Amino acid sequence: MERRIECDVLVAGSGAGGLAAAVTARKHGLEVIVAEKAPQFGGTTALSGGWLWIPNHPMQRQIGIRDSLEEAATYLLHETGEKFDPERINAFLANGPRMVEWFVRESAVRFDPSALFPDYHPDAPGGKAGGRSIVASAFDGRELGPMLAKLRPPLAELTVFGIMIGSGAELVHFMRWSKSVASAAFVARRLIGHGCARLFYGRGVRLTNGNALAGRLLRSALDAGVQLWDSAPVRELLKKNGAVRGAVVERNGAVLQVSVRKGVVLACGGFPQDRERRARLFPHPEHHSPAPAGNTGDGLRLAQAAGAKLDESLPNAAAWVPVSRVPREDGTIGLFPHFIDRAKPGVIAVTRNGKRFVNEGNSYHDFVQALLGQGETTAWLVTDHRAIRAYGLGFVKPRPLPLAPHIESGYLLRGATPADLAARAGIDAAGLAATLATYNRDAESGTDPDFGKGGTAYNRFYGDPDIKPNPCVAPIEQAPFYAVQVVIGDLGTYAGIVTNGDSQVLDENRRPIPGLYAAGNDALSIMGGNYPGPGITLGPAMTFGWVAGRHLAGVTT
């Protein structure tokens, strides 16, 4: 028998989009339930870097950055082209900074600004060489009390000995721990702290990046009095007289009918694990998503069944990232997203013909687009002994951690010569030899005439400032040689439910469906299939979640 429950707002999904909407609505006096399908809260958000792209955010002045609405709009016009949606982009640009101010004032959410993290196309009109992105401040997971066990842990492949390494200064310490006493001491303190936390709490408690963001949002939801249901998938939306009035939710084996006085927010994290929609919208047959297994496109299906319009026309249906497959000790395969290593000096990417195809320091989304442009779905990151010991490669960590386990597991390929490496990887040896000859000749003078690696502030952000004149280019010449295979994955999907500037879901005639909202990756991305900068999914997710929460409470934004 169905049980009936009533509230003002039901939110489906507990990532950044859902929790932002829930906290906002609750703080505006509404009674809110968050129904989360998975046994833990946080979704992809908890696995993420925790960066939000918010042009004109309130901390820009403190880090000496000048920005304007006009510049940001110009940049987005350039990035989105014919997909530019003035209503939603204006809503994002106007409300992003207000959302940040509101969360910092009203909740446990805190951010650190970065003056240095550039837009991904900083030289495009309106682009900036840094200052538009903020990252969730580190968070002490003990503040969640028993709910810490209910927070999705970070991606194991992105931790070191299980430690989540924060971006910025912390990452620098970990990269330099064999070179500097201060960094070694920092790392030792983190290791000891992590060991103690594992002993007492069964997991690390110093949360950084996306885990800190999800943890802080969860703390804020608890403080505000949001009801949080885990293992509670939303199965069906209930409509009456054209308006969404509730939903069917499964919980603890029971089927509940939740009636809403105000509305339902869909924030189920898009469709990265929906094989059917992926097969239809992704250009490549084989896809490897690090997103949680439960992000199967439920939000899109629920919306469609309620009469919503979906837009599947973007040139890229998802935010692409190259990932490598990491064999785990338990026999399963983990996915390592390659954000940083591609830009390092002495690392190039080739396809099976042994030829380069892209400026490897460009964004992950641009890298994969270039790969697809070759008609390929697989590439190899190729490097030499100097570079791999200095920077690591993918899941392989730098000196003094050993390479042997990765070679034994088959993750890392090693060859005494480039020809030997090519044979092991199945790359054309003559092609690779020719590529290395050209690349090395130019790399001697720090140039890369073929692809311009190191040519943008974004390339250089992840380079090695100690390598001069080009922090992203150095010869690949010191044997042995190494390669890691990368395939195509995503960080979240872009195609989705059509919404307006108030986060209301629109029907086929572009009229709002009363009582239905969408935020996060369930909603069509405003980025037009492009990836303009660090945090362009979480920035809009939290902004449109906040906008939805306020609209539900009757506050105009």
Ligand SMILES: Cc1cc2nc3c(=O)[nH]c(=O)nc-3n(C[C@H](O)[C@H](O)[C@H](O)COP(=O)(O)OP(=O)(O)OC[C@H]3O[C@@H](n4cnc5c(N)ncnc54)[C@H](O)[C@@H]3O)c2cc1C
């Ligand atoms: C390694 C990695 C790093 C990233 N770094 C960044 C970054 O720094 N900045 C950035 O902007 N983006 C980043 N991304 C992308 C970003 O994490 C996602 O775009 C974002 O978290 C999506 O938020 P969301 O709220 O839409 O969904 P999610 O955070 O995925 O939350 C959706 C939730 O909905 C639940 N759900 C699904 N179906 C149902 C249902 N029927 N009923 C109830 N609940 C349901 C899911 O279980 C999930 O918990 C990264 C992604 C990855 C994988």
